[in-house]
Amino acid sequence: MYQSLKRLDRNIWIRFLGETITGVMMFMIAPFLVLYYSDKLDSYVQVGVILATGPIMALIGSVVGGRLADLYGRKPVMMTAIVGDALALVGFAFADTFWPLLLLNAMLGLTNSLFHPAASAMVADVTEPEQLNEAFGLLRMGHNIGAAFGPLLGSAVLFLDRQYIFFAAAVVFGLYAFVLAKFIRETLPETTEHETLSNQDVLRVFSQDRVFLVFIFAGVFISMGFAIVESMLPLFLRESLPTFTDRQNPFAYLLALNGIMVVLFQFPIASKLGQKPFGNVMLAGATVFGVGMMLLAVVPRLLYSLGTPYLMLVSVLLAVYAFYTLGEMIMSPVQQTFIAMIAPENMRGAYNGAASIQWLIGGVTAPLFASLFFNRGAGHVALLLVGIASCVSGLIYWQLGRKVRAAEAKQKTA
Template sequence: MNVLLQKLRTWAHFHPVAWGVIIGTFLSRTGFFMVIPFLGIYLGKVKGVDPATVGAILAASFLVGTLCSFLGGALSDRLGRYPVMITAMAAWSLTLLGFAFAEEVWQFFLMSSLNGLFRSIFEPTARALLADVTPPERRSDAFHARYFAINIGGAIGPLMGLKLGAGSTASLLPFFVSAAIFAAYAAVLVILMLAFKHTVPEKSEITPMGQMVRIVFTDKVFLYFLVGNVFLAGAYSHLDTTLSQYIGHDRIEAYSLLFIVNTLSVVVLQYPLAKLMKRFSSLTALKAGCLLFGLGLFGFGLFDNLALLALSMVVFTAGEVLSFVIGDVLIGEIAPSHLRGAYYGASGFAFIGQSVCAWFGGILLNTLGFSQGPTIFAILMLLTFLAYPFFHRGQLLWERRLGRSDAGQICQGMELTKS
């Protein structure tokens, strides 16, 4: 409780735009989790789509997001954060309405692709805006607050979706409510833009797109982080895809309960883990997150008992907290300020892991069957562990870079002293 009160006092000093992003994140994630986690169940039980096709539909969202995320972040560097965020959020709202009226498989593929497109444009831009308006010394707190909002929305959204009939019935109400929430957030962003257009920079230094690409994708530390994050993003994707089909096909209440455990675990673990990992580098935290992610996944397939499944979710969530919050902070450390949107956008290429793993998980369920949980999730655990060597190599390069930077500062200080 004392830690939470201390954090609330810290959050009180955030810029109003930062609060707008954090509160808007809570609203949008509540709407998102009302629908998307149940989409696989809805397609299978209500629309009669087979598991492999469901996996492919869900994978389409991640694939399109992967291809477009860099463009969204880079555009926000060129055009300003607000225009990109407002346009993406308004279009995202219309996409959720599209899910409600879709009937054919190709229509669900289209809506899923648009969902990935607008999410991949909006998310890196929002993270870049949060970094823009937050001093470096408070950036970690701001991203923790944003992640806290994500998970509170992740707790409330599934409960609201379940009450409104998401997944288990043909009710369209969850889609309508979710779309309305997204539209309201777009309106809030318009108000923020008008109120703070003179105090928050709208555009960064104009850098040609080709130069952005060269700078971002020749940064070896960032590239090792990105490749490792492909496997972690793939591990996380199973929460909404493979796990939703594996448990949700006959125990939808248990699946909803696991989402609540996920959220409560974030609330309980986030700040103790953050305090603990301050003793270590960001990439060390990511390596620990990789191991916990994999072990949690294996537990989902190994156990049937609800208490042990909840324990597996706690382990999984610890990996999630370490991986995603620290990852956002690390990008803020690596990226030059005028290319922050491009770096956050490029980090979206990790969605290729979500796309491939969502599809691969569906194929495993379709091929091996729902009775082979231990085998299926053991395979997924091993895939997650592949992130470890990439984070380790990136850590070595990052420490070497920091060492050169410190040495350069010492030399400059010596020269000034002599002069």
Template sequence: MTNQHSARRRLRAPDFHPVAWAIIIGTFLARTGFFMTIPFLGIYLGEVKGMNPATIGDILATSMLAGTCSSFIGGLLSDRLGRFPVMITAMTLWSLVFIGFAFAEAPWQFFLLSACNGLFRNVFEPTAKALLVDVTKTEKRAAVFHARYFAINVGGAVGPLLGLQLGAGGTSSLLPFAICSGIYLAYVLVLVALSRMNREAGQRRKAQGEPVSMRAMARIVFTDRVFLCFLIGNAFVANAYGHLDTTLSQFLGHDNVKTYSFLFMVNAVSVLLLQYPLVTMMRRFSSMTALTVGCLFFGLGLFGFGLFDQLPLLALSVVVFTVGEILSFVIGDVLIGEIAPADSRGTYYGASGLAFIGQSGGAWLGGLLLHSLGFDQGPIIFGLLMLITFAAFPFFFAGQRLRTRLPIPEEQERAA
């Protein structure tokens, strides 16, 4: 009887706040639509629209650059205006972008839509993360971010398969984009309902006295030396991650879309299988140590993409790359929750998006290298990208040294 009771307890769903569960489920649906379309965009622009790799890289980089610029603003607005108003507005506008992709013809239209895609995504996501922290107790935050990342990667496994079946990347791309837009609009309706049922969640962060100005909040964030080390190091990590659906999609997708789709699915399935054991194992180490190890695996996986052309070895490279992804992004979100003061979490999560300037630069650099060196220079191209990734190491080491000497916000609050 005791064993049966223990088994039932292990199988029971985590006890998260209803708002947290809604965000996690909505994340799965939204990412299914996202991965059904965006990973194939580079292939679509090259094979259907006839654009060269450098132009494609510029278009994809525009999305990440616009997202980098908007992330801090979105997080700050959510601290001042409330989580739900910012999320609802961003998701509504984001849904319209996917309809635009289906009908765009000229390169300038794709540049504009790509910029809007990055802008609305990076307003929505840090706000959603901050709301998760708001409604989740400290001891459950790591678990809720694991669940969110799990949902992202289930969507990452399902989305490319659906996209391939629906013709994403080819001449029949209207349907995948339309379905994605419909999913996002349905998510908007859920958010509206949640905002009415949970008025206490996602409200404007009320601080004593006058609201903190944008300049003052930026000064607070960027004088946090531990956070600044994380931010700079994470820019190089984001550069590595960005190559999965930009440089690699062009490198493999120009003559083998199915291989790229298979590897993308391997990435998502690997996250599902490895996330829990890896994060559990790394709990005995500091967050910065886990980020450093993640950076190492990111770089090695990248190099494998250019070094190998056999499918099993490419799949192994994806698994190595995925280990880096899990350690860097799941634990990175937890780390921000640890170091951010309660009244400025949205701002910290928003500011963390500035690291994705590395992803923007990576997309641009990857396209430039492919255009300049050619598709037969994989080891050189991805070897250079690996070395750029490893530039994160000194910043993570410095952040770890600082963090061992400085109290974290929650310890300061308890001391007060």
């Protein structure tokens, strides 16, 4: 494992450090935003609308950012995105009503999404195919160091004026932009004018790539699962544990566990699964992920109805969330590696941007879908339904993997 890490490009290590530090700051804030929204706004539907604007703008940012990264380079797009994140965070320090929160959430969704297609394309530019899973696993590990320590830090400083927290996060993002400007090298492959595709050519390639289209379709239900758990789970736990205070809400501990598990186990899992068939890995990951969601829907309400002591209740929820996180760790690097492998070299940014369509559809529909159940006191039903749909996605991924292997075998024998 040490030798694999040692072979990774310097750009990836700089990104790893940046993902870690900015992840801490974002996860210090993010888990408590939805609770703040619900306290300040009139209904869960308004909360759902705000949460849905981020993914809508993220689609625009991802598609535009991916295309710009193929035309003008990875580095300028990444820097622009980080500076935009910093400005949005400064705005959050002053916002406390519906429209400002809506606009800032949209801005953050736009700027944050500009970064990822360019950054993922950069990973593919500098990494050998057999190491892609490990590179993406390492970056996800850095992101989740933030997920491990950010919520705990957020709980510790919750009593502070939130303006200071937003300002501190904005400063950290500004410093990251400076590091990118100073130390990251551009990796955009050299292309001739003939090789540079027009926007119409790009759209035609996407429309004809059936493997990619099925991949996006299967990912919609997975993205709905991520969106509901990451954005609405604090509300679901509040609903399921009605006598608990916000300080007793277990979500921060669950999110911290998720981060710790990814830090400890993501890279070994990614390395182990790197050479396994895509469809088999995704079937296993999506099934564990979906069953984990169904357990999250049932277990908190059951334990509360039985009068389970707080420490035991939290311990059981941590075990359930660990199972859910295992499915997440199996799937995430493999999805990114699959995109990198099927994308033409001169369209890596565009493919990574277009792949975000699944996250847009899931991210928009999941909060709105879930909010309808929350308004009726039935948030657990939303979790159950999306959990079942995630398991169905696993079967689609498995079938897709079989078709890809059959096509590769046919090419080799031709």
